[in-house]
Amino acid sequence: MVPPLRESGHGESLKQEAFLSGSNSDVTVLHIEDDPAFADLVAEFLDRERSYFTILTETDPYDALERLQEEPISCVVSDYEMPGLDGLALLERVREDHPQLPFILFTGRGSEEIASDAISAGVTEYLQKDGGTEQYEVLANRIEQAVARYRAEKHVERGFQAIETAHDGISMLNETGEFIYLNASYANILGYEQDDLIGEHFESIYPSTGVENVYEEMIPQAKADEWAGTTVYQRKDGTSVSVEHSLSFTSDGTMVCTIAERETEIRDTLSLRERAMDAAPIGIVITDPHLADNPIIYANDRFVELTGYQRDEIVGRNCRFLQGPDTRREPVAKMRRAIASEESVTVELRNYRKDGAVFWNRVTIAPLFDAQGDLDHFVGFQEDVTNRR
Template sequence: MSRMDGGSVRVLHVDDEPDLVELSATYLERERADLTVVTETSAADALGRLDGAAIDCVVSDYDMPGMDGLEFLEAVRESHPELPFILFTGKGSEEIASEAITAGVTDYIQKEVGADQYTVLANRIERAVRATRAEDALEESERMLSTLIGNLPGMVYRCRNEPGWPMEFVSDGCRPLTGYDAERIESGSIDWGSEVIHPDDRGTMWETVQAALDERERFEVTYRIRTAEGETRWMWEQGQGIYEDGAVTTIEGFITDITDRKEAQQRRQQYETIVESMDDGAYILDENCQFEFVNTPFLGVSGRQESDVIGEKAGLFVSDSSRANYQTALDRLERGDASQIRTEVDVTPPDRDELTVHLRLTRLAEDGQFRGIVGIARDISERKARERELERYETIIQAVGDPVYTLDAEGNFTFMNDAIEPLTGYEPDTLEGKHVSTIVPDADAETARDLIETLLESDDRRNATFEMGLKTRDGDRIPSENHMALLPFGSDGKFRGTAGVVRDITERKQREERLAQFASVVSHDLRNPLNVIQGRLEFARKTGDSEHLDTMADAADRMERLIDDLLTLAQQGQTVGDTEPVDVERVAVDAWEQVETDASTLDVDGPIGTVSADRGWLRELFENLFRNAVEHGSTSPDSQARQDAVEHGSTGEADGPTVRVGPIDGEGEGEQAPSGIYVADDGRGIPPEERQRVFEHGYSESDEGTGFGLTIVENIVEAHGWEITLTDSDSGGIPASDASGESGDERGESAGTRFEITGLD
């Protein structure tokens, strides 16, 4: 297990259950070797423990006698305002959580069952303690930085890049340096450019600084100032520009007095002091291009000790692949072909991976004679790695199945990955620079703008998820979910835009719609038999008549069938499971055996062949079609269809309706898949005006039916990508007739029902 930064952690766990705190301590110490857990069974005793021992984190229950967890938290905050406090409780609610957050709880965890909760608790303890220790370290760092600035031999400043260099901030070193109080410089009562800088150096100073800023470089300048006492002194200044929208608005830097170091040796020592305090590696080469001075950061880059570097040739730390390029740069500086050269070289520290280093090499000269070279070395390996990482990120983003985008502050597309095209029909390049309303309806775009305003006003929330529509190139609307986040703010603190991932939620919305339909049907259809049971029960109690029990039992049976069908519908989606070649005739016979057929007859007009299907759902389809035929079919015992069924050797007795299953167009011979399957009966049929309604939830003409059977059939058909139509049995399958031999059409009635399923694979 990982250890926490800053060493071991001492945890106080408070819970009024002694066995629980003992168990928690065991699990936590086993989970983290650097955790030490002390326990108390009351908040009052825990407060005493806090006063007498160093505790890094408190873990407390909520529901405790005497003083509950929130009261305990308030008491802890009075004496230990920064101590991490985690509420670990089995009695949770939004109200308790809200009160805990208001009272300053560090974290809130609901107790669960099992040992995994202690892993979560250990992680939360680690995170809380690490954050507190990081804050303490930051405060110490800021204190040390303030002390460092206060003890620098000079002045730290920030000024506007305008003529006169108006100062916005100067450190306390201003007065020893110039004789002026910092307040007078910052207020502008003393103008730095016209009253402090020597008049003979103002023009050169301005040109030198502006030239460096135009190249986005740091600048170093040496110039004179006039102090408050009228004394002229030499200053050395280093600074850099702060850029906003591509322009320099502010300069930050450091100024120090070098008057007493004007002589060469003194100046060199000053350079060495400044260079040693820099973050970048720095070194000085003498006129023979041998190391004369190196600072500590440079030794870190080169991976060598100072004793191994001083006096060695300049190419010591450069890899073989970069040595020729580096030597060329040194030769040019020595000849005077350039005063400064920037280049990149590879460095091979001993026992470490190769680094990429950016070098800024400056020629040192005295009276025109070459005296050496100053080198500034910055390790840019991480930057190079980030550039490679960005390339990988771009590859990953393009590989994401969902559209990924970025918008500028005005809502114009600045990036869109290739996944947008299959969803909307727009190529990414055609959307770049276009407003988001190109593919998002105006109402949804307005919702997004309002949400962005809310996020901008929030201190701790920078992302949100909301539903919206997408407009395709063809004019269709696609329901979508947008996971949106604010882009990191610029250095000026301004809003730069948003990024997000869009996901097609069409299937989810369909599921929600089906669930809404189910809820509506359940609330209606289950209530009816329940009312029957309640009413009959009341009659039975008053009259003692047991006949009411039969009606109650029928109502209960209907409720059971409704529940079974609803469960089947709930298990269905828009896709099927694994498909396989399925023998249609065998599945149909199996399904018939699962249905209460009431002496009805099944006639298989086969062989039918095989189809690619989910075997279980295909059997469910046949069961519901058979059940529909039996419940709604004719009870005439003498139809010719039943006689035919007996002659064909069909299963069952010929006392009920005959149901026939067969291939469409007779294309079921051998192993060939039929183009379609029909299921027909010789019942009373369904009038044409009712055929569009039979697949609706809850539609049934039978007191015994649930109204869901054909809905289940339609769902299974659509999930397989098939189609289902409904017609008369006379159109193919079983001709319906009465005892007189007249067909249903001759009598003006529907001639049985035939379901045709086509599009089979």
């Protein structure tokens, strides 16, 4: 008989903290334990400790590796001594495809040597089993914290990738006016390589007579609030380029500079990107979360073919118009939670074409952030996986 869980104010505060940070959203734990009875016990206690955990159990490490490829997993919890593949060998296999995924070694066999090997192999947490029920609260806390860290790191990584791949040029300068960071677009607009400008003073990109306004108007106004206007820069090859330009300062005194070139070359680039998306073998839609009901504002050719709807029947509608009576609520709820949390998500669900035909749709949704790190749009990728299902 499973003993009752004791109440813990500390555990409840962690739950509340995780809820506020969004880390408890859809936490799926893959537990690998060759003792079925103990595996059931762990699943029951974890479910009591954290009702928002979904516990998937495998008794064979090789089956666990297959399941990891098939389902989105938030955290792996593994025993150490198992037939065929021990916990550290399993960790090595997991790290091949999922180098940052939280992995907790939850073992009954403990030693300094095993702990040292686990840390060297890149385990997220190392926890020994004991006979008390408190171990399940500790395990739940470790899972919760590991997933929260992992998701926070992914969020930062996505934000950095958004800056790196932003169409607008973005740079950061220190208090003395030297470049400490610039993205590829910023360098391209000015005709430089990124490394060329790191450590250089901003005066180097101005014509000889164009820098006075920076000190007299732009910087003072940016320190008070924000400055925006038009600036003429001098490219590396000596030619001039006119850009839409904004300046602002962070609380630590870092100057953030955003520039955008609105010329024929830019319009051609945008046109090329749209043609590339239309040639993609999967459906692509872009939605605008700032409009009522997050409607589709762009759909590529493959999405039109996939769904049977014409573009004028697609644009302006929420993607839920593809759902029907056999669409399961769980993946839909998972998508809604991810959208509300501004996170990426992948699900598979039944959708309906215009003619009523049902197809299995693998949907991936990702947020797109602007230069300030605020949500700009969502992009959705749709793939017909009916044959595989």
